[in-house]
Amino acid sequence: KAGVTQTPRYLIKTRGQQVTLSCSPISGHRSVSWYQQTPGQGLQFLFEYFSETQRNKGNFPGRFSGRQFSNSRSEMNVSTLELGDSALYLCASSSGPSSYEQYFGPGTRLTVT
Amino acid sequence: GDSVTQMEGPVTLSEEAFLTINCTYTATGYPSLFWYVQYPGEGLQLLLKATKADDKGSNKGFEATYRKETTSFHLEKGSVQVSDSAVYFCALSDSGGNQFYFGTGTSLTVIP
Numbered sequence: 568k569a570g571v572t573q574t575p576r577y578l579i580k581t582r583g584q585q586v587t588l589s590c591s592p593i594s595g596h597r598s599v600s601w602y603q604q605t606p607g608q609g610l611q612f613l614f615e616y617f618s619e620t621q622r623n624k625g626n627f628p629g630r631f632s633g634r635q636f637s638n639s640r641s642e643m644n645v646s647t648l649e650l651g652d653s654a655l656y657l658c659a660s661s662s663g664p665s666s667y668e669q670y671f672g673p674g675t676r677l678t679v680t
Numbered sequence: 681g682d683s684v685t686q687m688e689g690p691v692t693l694s695e696e697a698f699l700t701i702n703c704t705y706t707a708t709g710y711p712s713l714f715w716y717v718q719y720p721g722e723g724l725q726l727l728l729k730a731t732k733a734d735d736k737g738s739n740k741g742f743e744a745t746y747r748k749e750t751t752s753f754h755l756e757k758g759s760v761q762v763s764d765s766a767v768y769f770c771a772l773s774d775s776g777g778n779q780f781y782f783g784t785g786t787s788l789t790v791i792p
Contacts, residue, residue, distance in 0.1 A: 571723070600780070609784035610724075610769065623779050657723055669780060671716075671723035 569594065571660050571672035579678045585646040588675045592639050592660030598622075599641040600669060601633060604655040613656075616641055617663065645677075653679045682707040686770045686783035693760055693790050701755040701786045703744075703770035711772040713737075713746050713753040718767045718785070727755075727768070760790045 572591045580586050592599050601613040612625040616635035633643040639660075645652055655676050659669035687702040705711065712731040716724040728737030733748035742757045753770060770783040 602782075610782035612779060612781070615779065659724075668726060668729070671725065673721075673723045 571658055571670055573656075573658050573672040573675050575675060576673065577676045577678075579680060580648050581680055582648055582650060584648050585644060586648060586677060587642055587644045588656055588658075588677070590641045590643075590658030590660075590672060592641070592658075593670055596660035596662050596670070597639050598661045598663050599635055599639065600659045600661075601641070601643050602657045602659065603627075604657055604674070605653075610657070613643065648679045650679050653677060682711065682772060682774055682779075682781050684770050684772055684781050684783040686768075686786055688784075688786070689767075690787040690789060693788070695762055695790055695792050696759045697790075699755070699757040699760045699764075699788070701768055701770075701788070703753045703755065703783060705751050705753065705770075705772050707751075707772055707774065709774065711774055713744070714771040714773070714780075715742065715744055715753070715755050716769040716771060716782075718769065720766070724769060760788070762790045762792055764788060765790050 574589045598617045600615040603611045613627055614633050615623040619635045630646045635641045655674045657674045658672045661669045683706045685704050714729045715727040717727045718724045728739040730737040730746035733746050736745045744753050744755045767785045767787045769785045771780050773780050
């Protein structure tokens, strides 16, 4: 069974631009969560989607948004990029809410210059 | 709110040494507890888990016991190998499994 895939793996953007990251969960998994990982803040929860609905949202500004499609694939979008948005963005999938086990993708490394 | 605190790193050990990485948590209800490992350039992998008090999770020689009385879930391994060099994250999910909370991670380097 294929794992969680994230595209692109690396991205360089300029301040003020916007970016869209993609995540394809493990086949059959309907829940997708997004995390931001930085050296200073560690892993911070962005949001979780299940069956195309956002179930939970972390404490991030409205510039960070996401969506989930009917095939469970998910995208997250960051608008008006800031230097502080440089991070590794990780996607995790699970079979559903309360499944307790999350499977992580390799991440997208975003650098904002 | 729920949170996880784990020991600061980095930790450097010689091969075959004993490893302990401390993790304590704050949570309402009955959370599930996890250890994840992240190897260089990769995403996180589930290492072990425990879903109720006194449960012991184990995998690849690593163990952790869910201690409700001390709100702890310390990771241990009796004899580390160079291949165990990675960053280890303690995490909890709330009793509804709705959200995960991660510790800041502990970097482990094992030298031959």
